[in-house]
Amino acid sequence: MNPSTPSTATASVEPTQTGLAAAHASNASSSEAQRRATRADAWLWYGALLTGGLLCALLLAAVATQQRPYPAVTLAADGWRLEGQNDRIFDRLKIDEVVHPIDPAWLLESPGHARDVTQLIRMYVGETILQGAPEAAEVSAVATDGTRVKLTFAKRGIADVGPRFWIPFLSGLTVYGFALLAIRTGGARWEAFFLWLAATGYFVAIGLHGWHSDRPWAGDESVWGIARWGIVVGSSLSTWCIVALLWVAPTKIGNPVYAAVVCVLIALGDKLAVELHGTAAPHRWVLGMSLVALIALFVVQWQRSRRTDAIVARVALRWSVFALVPGIVVAITIWTGFVSETTLPRWNNLALTAYGVLMIGMSALVVRHRLYVIEDWYRPALAALLSVMVAFLVMGLGFAGWRTVSIPLVLGAVLAAVLTLWAILRGFRSLGRGHPPIDTHALLPDLLRVAQANADARGELWLALLRRTFVCDGLAPNGIAAPQTPPDAAEIATVRNSGASLRVAGAADALPSLELSGARNGVDLFTPNDAATVTLLHTLLQQAIAANDAFRSGAHTERKRIAADLHDDIGGRLLSLSQRLSAPKEARYVRDALADLRTMTHALGGENFTWGERLADLRWDLTERARSGGATLNWQVQVERTVLDSKARTEASVSLGAIGSELLRNAIEHSVPREIGFSITLKDNHWQLVFQHPSTGSTRPWSAGFGMNSIRRRVSELGGSCEWRSYDGDEEGALSTGAFGETSTVFTAKLPNENMIEN
Amino acid sequence: MTTPSADLTATTRPLDRLLIIEDQPDGQVFLRAAARRAFRHAQIDIVDSLAEANTKLAQRYDLAIVDLRLGDGLGIDWVKRYRVLHPDGWVVIATLFDDDDLVFGALRAGVDGYVLKEQSEESIAEALLGLVRGESAISPRIARKMLHHFRAESPPQAFGAGAGANADASGATPSEALTERELEVLSCIGQGLSIKQTASELGIKYFTVNHHIKSVYRKLSIRTRAQAATEAARRGLL
Numbered sequence: 002m003n004p005s006t007p008s009t010a011t012a013s014v015e016p017t018q019t020g021l022a023a024a025h026a027s028n029a030s031s032s033e034a035q036r037r038a039t040r041a042d043a044w045l046w047y048g049a050l051l052t053g054g055l056l057c058a059l060l061l062a063a064v065a066t067q068q069r070p071y072p073a074v075t076l077a078a079d080g081w082r083l084e085g086q087n088d089r090i091f092d093r094l095k096i097d098e099v100v101h102p103i104d105p106a107w108l109l110e111s112p113g114h115a116r117d118v119t120q121l122i123r124m125y126v127g128e129t130i131l132q133g134a135p136e137a138a139e140v141s142a143v144a145t146d147g148t149r150v151k152l153t154f155a156k157r158g159i160a161d162v163g164p165r166f167w168i169p170f171l172s173g174l175t176v177y178g179f180a181l182l183a184i185r186t187g188g189a190r191w192e193a194f195f196l197w198l199a200a201t202g203y204f205v206a207i208g209l210h211g212w213h214s215d216r217p218w219a220g221d222e223s224v225w226g227i228a229r230w231g232i233v234v235g236s237s238l239s240t241w242c243i244v245a246l247l248w249v250a251p252t253k254i255g256n257p258v259y260a261a262v263v264c265v266l267i268a269l270g271d272k273l274a275v276e277l278h279g280t281a282a283p284h285r286w287v288l289g290m291s292l293v294a295l296i297a298l299f300v301v302q303w304q305r306s307r308r309t310d311a312i313v314a315r316v317a318l319r320w321s322v323f324a325l326v327p328g329i330v331v332a333i334t335i336w337t338g339f340v341s342e343t344t345l346p347r348w349n350n351l352a353l354t355a356y357g358v359l360m361i362g363m364s365a366l367v368v369r370h371r372l373y374v375i376e377d378w379y380r381p382a383l384a385a386l387l388s389v390m391v392a393f394l395v396m397g398l399g400f401a402g403w404r405t406v407s408i409p410l411v412l413g414a415v416l417a418a419v420l421t422l423w424a425i426l427r428g429f430r431s432l433g434r435g436h437p438p439i440d441t442h443a444l445l446p447d448l449l450r451v452a453q454a455n456a457d458a459r460g461e462l463w464l465a466l467l468r469r470t471f472v473c474d475g476l477a478p479n480g481i482a483a484p485q486t487p488p489d490a491a492e493i494a495t496v497r498n499s500g501a502s503l504r505v506a507g508a509a510d511a512l513p514s515l516e517l518s519g520a521r522n523g524v525d526l527f528t529p530n531d532a533a534t535v536t537l538l539h540t541l542l543q544q545a546i547a548a549n550d551a552f553r554s555g556a557h558t559e560r561k562r563i564a565a566d567l568h569d570d571i572g573g574r575l576l577s578l579s580q581r582l583s584a585p586k587e588a589r590y591v592r593d594a595l596a597d598l599r600t601m602t603h604a605l606g607g608e609n610f611t612w613g614e615r616l617a618d619l620r621w622d623l624t625e626r627a628r629s630g631g632a633t634l635n636w637q638v639q640v641e642r643t644v645l646d647s648k649a650r651t652e653a654s655v656s657l658g659a660i661g662s663e664l665l666r667n668a669i670e671h672s673v674p675r676e677i678g679f680s681i682t683l684k685d686n687h688w689q690l691v692f693q694h695p696s697t698g699s700t701r702p703w704s705a706g707f708g709m710n711s712i713r714r715r716v717s718e719l720g721g722s723c724e725w726r727s728y729d730g731d732e733e734g735a736l737s738t739g740a741f742g743e744t745s746t747v748f749t750a751k752l753p754n755e756n757m758i759e760n
Numbered sequence: 761m762t763t764p765s766a767d768l769t770a771t772t773r774p775l776d777r778l779l780i781i782e783d784q785p786d787g788q789v790f791l792r793a794a795a796r797r798a799f800r801h802a803q804i805d806i807v808d809s810l811a812e813a814n815t816k817l818a819q820r821y822d823l824a825i826v827d828l829r830l831g832d833g834l835g836i837d838w839v840k841r842y843r844v845l846h847p848d849g850w851v852v853i854a855t856l857f858d859d860d861d862l863v864f865g866a867l868r869a870g871v872d873g874y875v876l877k878e879q880s881e882e883s884i885a886e887a888l889l890g891l892v893r894g895e896s897a898i899s900p901r902i903a904r905k906m907l908h909h910f911r912a913e914s915p916p917q918a919f920g921a922g923a924g925a926n927a928d929a930s931g932a933t934p935s936e937a938l939t940e941r942e943l944e945v946l947s948c949i950g951q952g953l954s955i956k957q958t959a960s961e962l963g964i965k966y967f968t969v970n971h972h973i974k975s976v977y978r979k980l981s982i983r984t985r986a987q988a989a990t991e992a993a994r995r996g997l998l
Binding site: 568572573575576577579580581588589592595596599603613614616617618619620621624625628629636 | 784786787789790856877878879880883899900901904950951952953954
C-alpha cells in the first residue's frame with residue numbers, strides 16, 4: 002500500500018500498523034518541512050520589510066537633520082551661485098577672516114574619484130572647510146565683483162531636501178521594492194536572499210551617497226568616515242551578491258525577471274545619479290557589474306529553451322563569466338577609482354588581495370568543471386596554466402599599476418584570453434551542463450529485467466537501459482563484433498571522440514556491442530566516470546545473465562526430465578491400462594488422462610515456443626478431442642501478431658493447455674454439447690478467455706470438485722481471475738445463444754499478459 | 761516408385777496381409793483388435809522385437825503397423841530397410857505421443873502415417889481405414905517441423921517455386937521442393953487447422969488437402985529412401 006494514499010486501500014488489504022506509522026511519519030515530516038519553509042519565508046519577508054523601513058527612517062533622519070547654508074548655494078561652472086544674488090559667481094569663502102578659494106568639485110565628486118593627488122587634497126580640504134564652517138563665528142561668500150554675502154546655517158528639514166538626495170534615495174527604494182517582490186513571490190531561496198542583500202547594499206550605498214552629495218555643512222569627521230565606509234561596504238555587498246546571482250543563475254533563479262529588473266534599476270539609478278544630477282557616486286562601477294548581470298539574466302531566460310543557439314549562447318556566457326569575472330571586477334574597480342594605484346589606503350591592498358584569491362577560486366572551479374574532467378590529462382596542464390595566469394595578473398595589477406603595460410600583465414592577459422577562448426570553444430563543442438550522479442542501485446531492477454529477457458531481446462533492452470540512463474542516443478552498429486572472450490574492465494566502456502560517444506563492448510552471444518552518443522539530450526559529453534558506471538553495469542549484467550542462464554538451463558533440464566518420466570513411465574502405464582480396460586467409460590477416462598499428459602509433456606518438453614505455435618497445438622488438440630466427443634469446437638483468437646510471435650512462458654503454456662482440457666472434458670461429460678466455443682482475446686493487456694457450452698441445467702456448471710479447483714488454482718497462479726455463469730446475452734467473446742439452445746454456461750478468465758509472455 | 765496414396769482407387773482394395781510390430785502384450789492385443797476391426801479378413805502377423813521383425817523383411821505386407829520404441833531398437837530402422845525392399849506397401853507407426861522427434865524421423869524414413877496408441881480401438885481402426893482411403897494424420901507440430909525442414913533444405917528461390925523448380929546448390933532435386941499449395945496446406949495445419957478446416961480455408965476439396973499432405977510425405981522421404989536404397993545395395997540386400 003502506498004503510505005501516502007491510505008484512503009485507496011481496499012477492504013481486503015488492511016493497512017498495517019507499520020504502514021500507518023510510516024504514513025503518519027511521512028505526513029509529519031512533510032508538514033514539518035512545510036512549516037520550516039513557511040517560517041523561513043516569514044523571517045525573510047518581515048526581516049526585509051523591517052530592514053527597509055529602518056533604512057528609510059535612518060536616511061531621512063540623517064538628511065533632514067543636516068545643516069545647510071542660507072541663502073541656498075547652487076553650482077556653477079567656476080564657482081557658486083547664491084539664491085537672490087542674480088548671476089553673481091562666488092569664488093571665495095571667508096571663514097573667520099580666512100579666505101578659501103571655492104572649488105565646485107567640492108559638491109560634485111567624492112575623493113575616490115580624484116584624478117590626481119592635487120585634486121584629492123583639494124577635495125579633502127574642501128570637505129574639512131565645509132565641516133567646520135557652521136562652527137565659525139562668521140562665514141561669508143565673496144563674489145568675483147567683491148560682493149560679500151553672509152551665510153547662516155540651519156537644519157534644513159524634509160521639505161528642503163533637494164533632488165540630489167531624493168533621486169538616489171528613490172532609486173534605492175525602488176530597487177528594494179522589487180527585491181521585496183521577488184522575496185514575496187519566490188520564497189526563502191538562496192537567489193532571493195542574494196537579491197535582497199544586493200538591494201540592501203545598493204540602498205545603503207546610494208542613500209548615503211545622496212546624503213553625501215548634498216554636502217552636509219557640519220558634523221564630526223567620524224560621521225563622514227562612517228558614511229564613506231557604509232558606501233564602500235554597501236556597494237561591495239551589492240556587487241558580490243550580483244556575482245553570486247550570476248553563479249546560481251543558470252540553474253536556480255526561479256523567476257529571473259525580478260532579478261533582471263533589480264539589476265536594470267541599479268544600473269539606471271546609478272547612471273542617472275551620476276550623469277544627470279551630479280551626484281558623487283564612487284560606486285559607479287556597480288553599473289558595469291549590473292550590466293553583466295543583466296546580460297546573464299536575459300540569457301537565463303533561454304535556460305529551458307532547447308534551441309541550439311540558446312544552448313550555445315548559454316554555454317558561451319557561462320564560460321565567459323567563469324573566466325572573465327575576476328578580471329572584469331578588478332578592471333572596473335580600478336577604472337572607477339575604487340582601487341587606485343595613486344591613492345591606495347591599506348584596505349585597498351586588502352581588496353586587491355581578495356580579488357586575487359577570488360580569481361584563484363574561480364580558476365579552481367573552472368578546472369573542476371566536468372567539461373575539463375573529460376580527459377584526465379587536461380586537468381594538471383590546465384591547472385598549471387591557470388595558476389601562472391593568476392600569478393601574472395596579480396603581479397601585473399598589484400605592483401605595476403593597471404595603466405602601465407607590464408610583461409606579467411601582458412602574459413597573464415594573453416593566457417587568460419587563450420584559456421577563455423579555448424573554454425568557449427570547448428563549451429560550443431559540448432553544449433553541456435552538469436547532471437546529478439547516476440544511482441546504479443536504482444538501476445538494478447532494470448538490469449535484472451535485461452538479464453531475464455530472452456537472448457534476442459537482451460541487446461535491445463540493454464541499449465534502452467543505457468539510453469534512459471544517459472538520456473542519449475545509441476545503436477548497435479553492425480560493424481563492431483562482440484568479443485568472444487570476456488573483455489578487460491578497461492575495454493568494456495571507452496570514451497571516444499573527446500566524450501562525444503561512448504563505446505560499450507559486447508559479450509560473446511549475450512550482448513551486442515553498442516555505441517552511445519549525445520549524452521544528456523546531446524548537451525553533454527561522456528566522461529571517464531560515465532565509462533566507469535557503464536563498466537560496473539556491464540559487469541553486473543553479465544553476472545546476472547550467467548546466473549539467469551544457469552537457472553533457465555537447470556529448469557529446462559528438469560522440465561525435460563519430468564516430461565520424459567511422464568512420457569515413458571506414467572504414459573506407458575496409462576496406455577497399458579487403457580488398452581486392457583474393457584469398460585468404455587473407464588477406458589475413456591484413462592485416455593483423457595493420457596491426452597492431458599500429452600498436452601503437459603508438449604509444454605514441459607518444449608523451449609522457446611511462440612504463443613502462435615502453442616495456440617495452434619492447443620486448437621488442434623481441443624478440436625480433435627471435441628470431435629471425438631461428438632462436438633465441434635468454435636475457436637476464435639484475437640491477439641496481435643507481436644504477441645503471437647513472442648515466446649510463451651512455459652508455466653502459462655502448461656496451465657492454459659490444462660485449463661482448456663479440463664473445461665472441454667467437463668463440458669463433454671456434463672452437457673453433451675454439439676458445439677463448444679473457445680475464444681481468446683487480448684484486451685487491456687489481459688488475455689480474456691471465454692469458454693462456452695450448453696447449460697448443464699444446473700446452477701453449478703459441474704461438480705465443484707477437483708476440476709474447478711484445479712482451474713481456479715492455475716488461473717490464480719497466473720495472476721488472473723475466473724468465474725462461471727449463465728450466458729446473459731452480452732458476454733464479450735461469447736458465441737450466440739443459437740448454437741447452444743436457450744441457455745449456455747460461460748467460463749471467463751482474465752490473465753495478465755505480462756505473466757503469459759517470457760520476458 | 762508407386763506409392764499407395766498415388767492410387768486413390770486403392771481405397772476400396774481389401775488388405776490381405778498385415779504385420780504388427782509391438783513389444784507390449786497389451787499393445788499387441790489392442791492393435792490386433794483395432795486392425796481386425798478395420799480389416800476383418802486380413803491375415804495378421806505379430807512380432808514383438810526388432811530382431812524378429814527383421815526376419816520378416818523379405819515378406820511383403822499390405823500394411824505394417826510398427827511401434828516406434830521396441831525393446832531391442834527403434835522401429836524406424838526396420839521401416840528404412842523395409843521401404844527399400846517394398847516401396848509400395850503401407851507402413852504406419854504407432855506411438856504414444858505425436859510430438860516425438862521420432863515421428864518426424866519415421867516420416868522421413870517413408871512411413872505413410874501414424875496412429876496414436878492412446879486412441880480408442882474404434883478410432884485407430886478408423887484412422888487405418890482413413891489412411892487406406894488416402895487420408896493423412898498430421899499434427900500442427902509435425903506440419904511445422906516439415907516447414908522448417910524444407911526451408912532449411914531449400915534456398916529461397918527454389919523454396920515454393922513448384923515442382924518444376926531447378927535443382928539447387930544443396931542437392932535438392934526439383935521433386936523435393938514444395939509447391940505453393942503444399943506450403944499453404946502445411947501452413948494452415950501448422951496454425952492448428954484441421955484438414956477439413958484447411959480445405960475450407962483454401963477453398964479446395966478435403967481429398968485434395970490429403971493428396972497434398974501425401975505428396976509432402978513422399979517428398980520428405982525421397983532422399984532418405986534413396987540413401988537407404990544405396991545402403992541396401994551396398995549390403996547386397998537388393
